Amino acid sequence: MDLQALVDAASTRDWDTDPEGTVSIAVVGLGNYARNVSIPAIEAGDYAEVGAVVSGDPEKAERVADEHGAVPLSYEGYAEGEAVDAYDAVYVATPNRIHLDQIRTAADHGKHVICEKPLEATTERATAGVDACEDAGVTLMTAYRMQADPVIRALGSFVSRGGIGEPTKAMGEFTFPVLAGSNGPDQWRLDAELAGGGALMDVGVYPLNTTRYLLGADPGAVEAMARASEPFGDRPDDPDSPRFADEHVHVLASFPEGVVGEFTASFSGEADSWLELVGSDGRVRIENAFVPGGDRTVRVTTGDGEVELSGIGADETREEFDYFAHCVLTGTPPEPDGHDGLTDVAIMGAIYEAAESGERVTLTRR
Amino acid sequence: MDLQALVDAASTRDWDTDPEGTVSIAVVGLGNYARNVSIPAIEAGDYAEVGAVVSGDPEKAERVADEHGAVPLSYEGYAEGEAVDAYDAVYVATPNRIHLDQIRTAADHGKHVICEKPLEATTERATAGVDACEDAGVTLMTAYRMQADPVIRALGSFVSRGGIGEPTKAMGEFTFPVLAGSNGPDQWRLDAELAGGGALMDVGVYPLNTTRYLLGADPGAVEAMARASEPFGDRPDDPDSPRFADEHVHVLASFPEGVVGEFTASFSGEADSWLELVGSDGRVRIENAFVPGGDRTVRVTTGDGEVELSGIGADETREEFDYFAHCVLTGTPPEPDGHDGLTDVAIMGAIYEAAESGERVTLTRR
Numbered sequence: 054m055d056l057q058a059l060v061d062a063a064s065t066r067d068w069d070t071d072p073e074g075t076v077s078i079a080v081v082g083l084g085n086y087a088r089n090v091s092i093p094a095i096e097a098g099d100y101a102e103v104g105a106v107v108s109g110d111p112e113k114a115e116r117v118a119d120e121h122g123a124v125p126l127s128y129e130g131y132a133e134g135e136a137v138d139a140y141d142a143v144y145v146a147t148p149n150r151i152h153l154d155q156i157r158t159a160a161d162h163g164k165h166v167i168c169e170k171p172l173e174a175t176t177e178r179a180t181a182g183v184d185a186c187e188d189a190g191v192t193l194m195t196a197y198r199m200q201a202d203p204v205i206r207a208l209g210s211f212v213s214r215g216g217i218g219e220p221t222k223a224m225g226e227f228t229f230p231v232l233a234g235s236n237g238p239d240q241w242r243l244d245a246e247l248a249g250g251g252a253l254m255d256v257g258v259y260p261l262n263t264t265r266y267l268l269g270a271d272p273g274a275v276e277a278m279a280r281a282s283e284p285f286g287d288r289p290d291d292p293d294s295p296r297f298a299d300e301h302v303h304v305l306a307s308f309p310e311g312v313v314g315e316f317t318a319s320f321s322g323e324a325d326s327w328l329e330l331v332g333s334d335g336r337v338r339i340e341n342a343f344v345p346g347g348d349r350t351v352r353v354t355t356g357d358g359e360v361e362l363s364g365i366g367a368d369e370t371r372e373e374f375d376y377f378a379h380c381v382l383t384g385t386p387p388e389p390d391g392h393d394g395l396t397d398v399a400i401m402g403a404i405y406e407a408a409e410s411g412e413r414v415t416l417t418r419r
Numbered sequence: 420m421d422l423q424a425l426v427d428a429a430s431t432r433d434w435d436t437d438p439e440g441t442v443s444i445a446v447v448g449l450g451n452y453a454r455n456v457s458i459p460a461i462e463a464g465d466y467a468e469v470g471a472v473v474s475g476d477p478e479k480a481e482r483v484a485d486e487h488g489a490v491p492l493s494y495e496g497y498a499e500g501e502a503v504d505a506y507d508a509v510y511v512a513t514p515n516r517i518h519l520d521q522i523r524t525a526a527d528h529g530k531h532v533i534c535e536k537p538l539e540a541t542t543e544r545a546t547a548g549v550d551a552c553e554d555a556g557v558t559l560m561t562a563y564r565m566q567a568d569p570v571i572r573a574l575g576s577f578v579s580r581g582g583i584g585e586p587t588k589a590m591g592e593f594t595f596p597v598l599a600g601s602n603g604p605d606q607w608r609l610d611a612e613l614a615g616g617g618a619l620m621d622v623g624v625y626p627l628n629t630t631r632y633l634l635g636a637d638p639g640a641v642e643a644m645a646r647a648s649e650p651f652g653d654r655p656d657d658p659d660s661p662r663f664a665d666e667h668v669h670v671l672a673s674f675p676e677g678v679v680g681e682f683t684a685s686f687s688g689e690a691d692s693w694l695e696l697v698g699s700d701g702r703v704r705i706e707n708a709f710v711p712g713g714d715r716t717v718r719v720t721t722g723d724g725e726v727e728l729s730g731i732g733a734d735e736t737r738e739e740f741d742y743f744a745h746c747v748l749t750g751t752p753p754e755p756d757g758h759d760g761l762t763d764v765a766i767m768g769a770i771y772e773a774a775e776s777g778e779r780v781t782l783t784r785r
Contacts, residue, residue: 217689221667221685221687221688222667222669222683222685222688224590224592224681224683226590228697274777276642276643276644276671276777276779277642277671278642278671278673278679278779280677280679301587301588301677301679303588303671303679303681305642305643305644305669305671307644311646311667313644313646313667313669313683315590315669315681315683317588317590317679317681319587319588319697321587321699322587322588322697322698322699322702323583323697323698323699323700323701323702323720323721325697325702331594331685331688331689331691332688332689333687333688333689334689335689336688336689336691354689355689411640411642411778411779412777412778412779413642413644413777413778
């Protein structure tokens with residue numbers, strides 16, 4: 054794959070077989086991200102639509118349902134199978150630690166599932182979610198929007214075909230200052246219990262998963278440092294204090310063939326996100342990499358020259374839902390499946406263990 | 420310090436008191452770097468000149484001496500004090516593991532010393548070099564050219580005055596493919612014995628030392644991963660095989676106040692070098708950071724706006740020798756002194772220990 058082929062691929066869906074039909078989705082959890090990013094993306098797509106919305110706030114459910122011609126449901130109604138014919142699949146966008154409950158309900162109703170990242174708060178609960186969907190014979194996709202971005206997919210092909218020679222290392226950052234400004238600590242993302250962690254679980258998973266995707270490989274060992282305003286893992290007595298685990302996390306991850314990835318994620322500090330892959334004969338840098346709908350810039354340098362792609366990748370969340378719906382319509386297993394999400398939860402567990410112990414933690418192949 | 424003050428400071432020598440006189444330097448070791456980078460920089464400066472050149476190759480010594488109106492010396496002649504009045508100071512540019520011998524000779528002759536980085540191959544030998552100069556009452560500077568670069572100095576002031584708020588983390592890379600192309604393994608830099616290590620000792624020291632300088636602080640603990648084509652630390656039986664220690668090294672370094680630095684250095688892979696510092700209210704990124712005379716770009720983002728400095732810092736090696744000569748002429752201790760160089764050698768020893776053990780290594784304050 055030469056540089057021109059990369060440029061061409063970066064604006065092409067490599068999976069779309071133009072199937073008939075539409076998948077109706079129940080959106081479970083109506084937080085900011087679901088309302089402002091995911092629902093508009095579902096509505097903008099070719100193969101998905103909003104069939105139901107689930108919220109603990111009846112007024113909010115009613116309002117959002119009205120806006121999209123969908124059925125409003127309470128969590129109890131969802132659990133009990135109310136209006137179960139109004140949707141074919143479930144999008145889980147609740148706090149991490151209750152993903153499993155929503156996945157189980159969906160599986161019980163025979164509904165396919167697209168679940169936000171991280172798949173769950175612990176490896177045990179993520180495994181239970183994967184098992185529930187396998188037992189019910191329904192599709193489970195982890196909502197890694199980067200893997201649906203045509204640019205990232207094209208880069209993955211480019212790297213796997215030797216576009217940068219033998220990969221030697223990866224580096225990446227996602228600093229997203231949720232602690233700053235109007236975003237107070239009053240968010241479940243900052244609650245170590247509900248989130249399963251802090252910056253690593255919420256934003257660190259992006260450079261981790263995208264590197265795994267681009268390399269087509271999983272790390273075998275990790276080392277890490279982490280810190281928080283409160284001691285790591287502690288729940289302070291003051292209920293108004295932040296309860297997140299890691300405000301900053303720094304990771305070394307050893308991949309096969311001696312490739313090492315370095316990542317950092319933060320809940321405070323000047324915002325930025327980027328990912329860089331170095332190889333024996335080239336280099337790929339993605340700037341503004343992980344912000345939803347961000348104006349990404351991708352720079353690829355090889356012995357053949359340099360190419361810069363700008364203002365691309367703005368629709369990766371629409372792509373994500375259309376890709377999921379396409380998988381459902383065509384009976385194709387999604388690439389970012391439940392196992393993919395489970396692998397990251399297990400790696401992140403090992404990262405927290407390494408940060409606490411100060412020791413390299415070896416991962417067993419799952 | 421606002422952004423305009425930073426721009427102004429970036430083109431100003433903050434140390435120059437316009438003293439009388441010139442310091443004549445004996446260049447000990449006439450490798451590529453000394454001949455092509457350091458000697459031209461000495462000649463280009465205001466306060467230094469080449470007084471003698473020392474080489475194991477008499478023809479080379481003669482030729483280089485002729486070009487610069489200097490006295491040619493053998494290592495034996497240098498050790499025995501031949502033409503000792505032809506120079507005031509010594510620039511040590513030999514392989515790392517024989518720095519100490521050259522420093523001791525200089526100190527014995529009462530000559531001031533500027534010694535290439537890393538200061539020596541081991542902490543013990545670096546300590547002996549520092550002690551020798553202290554006992555003789557001569558100046559010892561470690562040749563950290565980045566610390567003499569007006570841009571880096573201005574950034575140091577900017578950061579210490581809160582220009583990016585409270586620093587939160589640092590990231591950096593120096594990938595310099597000495598193993599590629601015409602640069603074969605036939606170099607002392609690739610000899611673990613002579614160099615004291617591999618990529619870390621030769622190029623990794625740049626992001627490490629520059630971060631220490633910009634933060635004004637030293638790490639208290641390190642974690643690392645390293646790999647080489649040959650097993651770490653082994654000397655293969657085949658004398659034609661590379662004998663370097665680390666081809667790639669990846670480091671997490673924990674600084675005071677919870678700041679963590681992430682660095683990587685490599686002897687192979689697509690070349691690049693950069694350093695980034697993140698704070699609660701801003702970010703500094705230096706591109707093409709560590710290549711001698713490189714066309715650096717510095718981007719500073721703060722709440723006040725963004726400024727980009729381009730095509731700057733091309734003369735940092737001239738600045739380095741002028742700064743050293745200025746210190747000698749004015750009797751001022753250099754900022755990158757022997758202790759600064761010794762600290763990095765000790766940190767790098769801990770990094771190798773961490774890479775081998777897979778455990779976080781705590782550094783004791785020196």
